[in-house]
Amino acid sequence: MSFLDISHLEKAFGTNRVVKDFSLSVEKGEFISLLGPSGCGKTTVLRMVAGFEQPNSGAITIGGSNVVGKRPNQRNIGMVFQAYALFPNLTVAENVGFGLKIKGASKAEITARVQEMLALIGLPDKGASYPFQLSGGQQQRVALARALAPKPQVLLLDEPLSALDAKVRVSLRNEIRAIQRELGITTIFVTHDQEEALSISDRIVVMNGGIADQVGTPFEIYNRPSTRFVANFVGQLNVFRADEAGRIGGVSMGQGDFAARPEAVHLGRASGADIVLPATVTEVHFLGSVIRLTADVAGTRVSLDTFNRADAPPPEVGAVVELSLAARDLIQLGA
Amino acid sequence: MSLWARITGWIVLIFGLTYFALPLLGLTEFSLKARRGVYSLDAYTKIIGDPEFQATFTYSIMMALVTILFGVLLVVPTAYWVRLKMPWARPYVEFITLLPLVIPAIVIVFGYIRLYNTSSWLPMTGTIMGTNLLLAFGYTVLALPYMYRAVDTGMRTIDVATLTEAAQSLGAGWATILARVILPNVIPAVLSGAFLTFAIVIGEFTLAALLNRPAFGPYLARIGANKPYEPFALSVIAFGITWGCMGLIQFANRLSKHTKAAQ
Numbered sequence: 366m367s368f369l370d371i372s373h374l375e376k377a378f379g380t381n382r383v384v385k386d387f388s389l390s391v392e393k394g395e396f397i398s399l400l401g402p403s404g405c406g407k408t409t410v411l412r413m414v415a416g417f418e419q420p421n422s423g424a425i426t427i428g429g430s431n432v433v434g435k436r437p438n439q440r441n442i443g444m445v446f447q448a449y450a451l452f453p454n455l456t457v458a459e460n461v462g463f464g465l466k467i468k469g470a471s472k473a474e475i476t477a478r479v480q481e482m483l484a485l486i487g488l489p490d491k492g493a494s495y496p497f498q499l500s501g502g503q504q505q506r507v508a509l510a511r512a513l514a515p516k517p518q519v520l521l522l523d524e525p526l527s528a529l530d531a532k533v534r535v536s537l538r539n540e541i542r543a544i545q546r547e548l549g550i551t552t553i554f555v556t557h558d559q560e561e562a563l564s565i566s567d568r569i570v571v572m573n574g575g576i577a578d579q580v581g582t583p584f585e586i587y588n589r590p591s592t593r594f595v596a597n598f599v600g601q602l603n604v605f606r607a608d609e610a611g612r613i614g615g616v617s618m619g620q621g622d623f624a625a626r627p628e629a630v631h632l633g634r635a636s637g638a639d640i641v642l643p644a645t646v647t648e649v650h651f652l653g654s655v656i657r658l659t660a661d662v663a664g665t666r667v668s669l670d671t672f673n674r675a676d677a678p679p680p681e682v683g684a685v686v687e688l689s690l691a692a693r694d695l696i697q698l699g700a
Numbered sequence: 701m702s703l704w705a706r707i708t709g710w711i712v713l714i715f716g717l718t719y720f721a722l723p724l725l726g727l728t729e730f731s732l733k734a735r736r737g738v739y740s741l742d743a744y745t746k747i748i749g750d751p752e753f754q755a756t757f758t759y760s761i762m763m764a765l766v767t768i769l770f771g772v773l774l775v776v777p778t779a780y781w782v783r784l785k786m787p788w789a790r791p792y793v794e795f796i797t798l799l800p801l802v803i804p805a806i807v808i809v810f811g812y813i814r815l816y817n818t819s820s821w822l823p824m825t826g827t828i829m830g831t832n833l834l835l836a837f838g839y840t841v842l843a844l845p846y847m848y849r850a851v852d853t854g855m856r857t858i859d860v861a862t863l864t865e866a867a868q869s870l871g872a873g874w875a876t877i878l879a880r881v882i883l884p885n886v887i888p889a890v891l892s893g894a895f896l897t898f899a900i901v902i903g904e905f906t907l908a909a910l911l912n913r914p915a916f917g918p919y920l921a922r923i924g925a926n927k928p929y930e931p932f933a934l935s936v937i938a939f940g941i942t943w944g945c946m947g948l949i950q951f952a953n954r955l956s957k958h959t960k961a962a963q
Contacts, residue, residue, distance in 0.1 A: 417865055437868040448859060450866040454884040463880075464870035508866075515870065 366429065368393035368551055369414075369519055374423035376409055376575075383409045385575040387423070394549040396542065398562040401572035402598070407555045410572075411521050414553065416440050427518055443512030443550075447524040449504040451496040457483070457507050458492035464515035482510040485544060502533040509541065513548065520545070520552040526561065538565050559599045563587060571595045593622070593698045601627050603667045604698070622698040627657065629694035630669035632680070638689035642667070646684045660688060724939070731932035743933035752919060760908075760916035763832070764901035767839040768894045771847040774840065776890065779851045780882050783860045797848040800841050805906040808838060813910070831911050838907040843897035850896065854889020855882075891952040895945035902941055 367390035376384040384406040391397050399407035412418040414425055416437035425432050432440050451460050461482050462475040470478070483489045486506040496504055505525055512520060522541070526534045542565040545552050556562050562569050563583040571578045571586060571594070579591045590596035596604075602624045631638060644667065648659035656679045659668045669688065671679075680686055734742035747753050782793050800808070812834055816824035824830035860882065867877045883890070908915035920938070924931035 415865075415869060417868075437865070438871045438873055440869075441871075442869055444866065444869040446862050446866060448862050450859065450862040452863065452866070452881055452885075453858065454881075463867070463872075467871045467876060511866075511870070521869075 366426075367391055368395075368428060369553075370424070370426045371410070371414070372424050374410065374413060374425070375421045376406070376413060376418060377421055383575050384413070384420070387572075387575070387577055389570060389577065389580065391551055391553070393551055396545055396552045396554065396565060396567045398554045398556055398566040398569045399572055400556055400559060400562040400569050400599070402557060405572040406575040407557075407570075407572045408523060411523055411553060411555050414519070415442055415444050415521055441515070441518050442521060443515070443517035443519070444521045445505070445508050445512050445523065445525045447527050449496070449501070449508050449528070451504055451508055451511070453496055455495075456492065457488070457494050457496065457499070460496065460507060461492075461510045461514050463511060468515055478514055482514050485513075485547075486510045486540075500533075501529050502537055505529065505537060506540070509544070513544070513550070518551065520550050522552065522554040524555055524557070526556070526558075534561075541565070563599070569599075571598060573598070587626075588696075590696060590698075596624050596696060596698055601668060602696075603627065603630065603665075603669075605665060624696045624698055625667075625690055625694060626696075627668045627670040630667060630688050630690045632658065632669065632671050633687055633689065635689050635691075638691050640690050640692060642688045642690075644686055644688045646680050646682055646686055649679050649682055651679065660686065662688065727932050728936050731929060731936050734929040734933075743929040744937075747923075747930050747933050747937070756914050756916045756919040759914055760902050763836055763839060763913075763915065764898045766836045767843060767901050768897050770836055770840040771843055771893065771897055772890055775844070775847045775851050775893070776883060776886070777878060779848060779855055780860065780878065783852075783855050784864060794848070794852075797844045801845050805838075805842060805904070806910070808841060809907050809910045812838060825911070831913060835907055835911050835913050835915075838911075839897070839901050839904065842904065842907070843893075843900050846896040846900070847893035850889045850893035851886055854886035858882075858885045888952050892949040895949050895952075899942045899945045903938055 369389075369391040371387060371389045371391075374384055374387040375382070383404075387406070387410055389397070399410060401407045409418060413420050414432075416432065416435060416439075420433060423433075427440070427442075451457075452463065455463065458479050461479045465475045465478055479492065480489070483492055486509060488503060488506060488510075491499065491503065491507070496507065499507065505528075509525070525541070526538055529537065538561055541554075554562070554566065563586070566583055568580060568582055569586050570580045573592075573594045579586060579595045581589075586595065586599055590599060596602050603626075604622055604624045606622050634641060642662045644660035644662045646658055646660050647666075650657040650659075651673070654673055656671050656673055657668060658671065658679065659666060661667075667688065673679075731743050732739040732741070734740055734746075778793065782789055813825065814820075816822050816830075816834055818826045824834045863881055863885075864877055867881045872880070903917055903920070904915070905917035905921055909918045909921070920931070920934055923934060
């Protein structure tokens with residue numbers, strides 16, 4: 366049995382079923398992301414693990430014991446919120462030490478642990494500051510330290526980076542991952558940002574309409590999406606209907622729809638590519654190291670990425686080109 | 701702003717000031733006239749030296765403090781719970797807290813006397829302590845509209861739900877959350893409620909008179925009926941107390957900006 370086990374979880378608010386038969390097994394020390402659009406039930410799952418919502422049915426076990434029915438303050442869980450939720454009347458050190466104080470730890474113990482935590486998040490000198498004197502990124506790091514200080518069994522992160530600006534978001538997510546690895550703490554991270562989920566997770570659960578559509582490593586999720594929703598939600602995608610693919614590529618593809626990632630489509634005839642498509646370039650976006658092209662292939666819009674090379678300038682809009690891709694790079698989409 | 705609007709503004713302001721300030725000035729001036737022909741503080745020294753003044757004033761201050769304590773214990777958890785778990789109940793709770801403004805104090809006190817008299821199932825008026833308690837409950841009711849509104853407004857400025865969940869996930873129970881997280885963050889609001897309560901209790905007449913307790917309000921009325929200059933000196937003192945309370949509210953609000961986070 367895994368460390369954190371969620372089985373057949375159901376939750377409805379009134380007649381609205383937000384979580385439907387959700388099951389997930391998380392190993393100790395694993396970093397799992399719940400990824401999905403707003404309203405997909407990911408936050409509700411997290412809140413049920415935390416104990417802020419009670420499931421209608423199903424079980425949640427942590428370390429072998431069922432926590433359903435236990436109050437949030439009995440679950441030994443650390444939680445970080447989107448809105449930081451630091452206690453405004455307490456200093457940074459008092460915030461971080463709050464959980465330990467409630468547990469009845471000695472003063473010396475608290476001071477030592479608070480210092481350790483502040484060093485871990487890189488704010489060793491901010492102990493005496495009040496939350497309002499810190500930037501958003503600093504506040505969220507303090508919130509992380511506060512959640513980790515009482516040594517929780519599980520760390521829950523509810524869109525912790527959404528309120529921050531882009532640059533801080535990237536650096537803080539790397540920091541969160543590094544701290545999580547260092548402490549080896551089992552973590553569930555809720556996000557609607559696929560790039561965030563792909564970059565820091567051991568495994569990702571893509572949720573849609575209260576169901577876990579696919580569970581897998583970032584590599585699997587990105588390269589082998591099992592449903593159309595996952596394929597569309599994670600990364601960019603060119604979708605072809607089977608007959609269309611057969612018509613324009615001259616190859617028989619069988620049933621269902623197919624998709625290709627922009628990086629799977631090559632400009633010109635690439636070696637190993639067995640499908641060649643004549644196309645007209647409609648858009649050129651120069652992004653620095655990558656050039657993103659959009660081309661029209663017999664009425665279907667196809668986007669592709671090529672690396673920038675100083676000796677080969679990108680084609681002009683309106684240029685007639687050949688695109689090629691390998692049949693094995695095509696993703697077959699389910700219904 | 702046009703010149704005309706500015707002139708109108710000034711006229712209104714001066715009219716208002718005259719309306720409020722002139723009677724006050726007259727009152728103060730008269731209270732200083734106890735000695736014939738010269739201004740003196742005779743009326744004030746007489747009042748302040750009166751042992752009954754000291755006794756009733758101390759009694760009312762004690763009652764005000766007890767009332768504030770009751771008010772805080774009643775209103776903070778209620779406002780918190782309504783915000784957190786029963787937002788649908790807010791209009792009803794607001795309506796109930798407004799009732800003391802429309803139900804006269806005399807009705808409340810007669811209700812009390814009927815319910816808690818010496819031959820009732822809970823004879824609170826039978827002992828001095830019981831009557832004092834009843835009076836403090838009555839004051840709490842009278843101060844409820846102000847206390848509730850002040851605290852509720854204070855709670856609006858903090859994210860009650862998320863702070864509660866954060867504290868819960870750190871292992872805190874309800875009592876800890878209220879005492880260590882919610883209350884410290886609404887202290888400025890509680891203080892404004894407390895000063896309003898103080899001002900109400902100090903001058904309250906009906907409850908204290910009908911429950912026959914030696915409070916400041918009935919003393920004020922008695923002096924007013926029997927003495928020439930002292931009541932005016934007392935009025936000036938009462939105004940001073942009220943304004944002092946209002947000043948303290950301002951002070952509490954300003955003080956809070958240093959400790960409270962920008963949300």
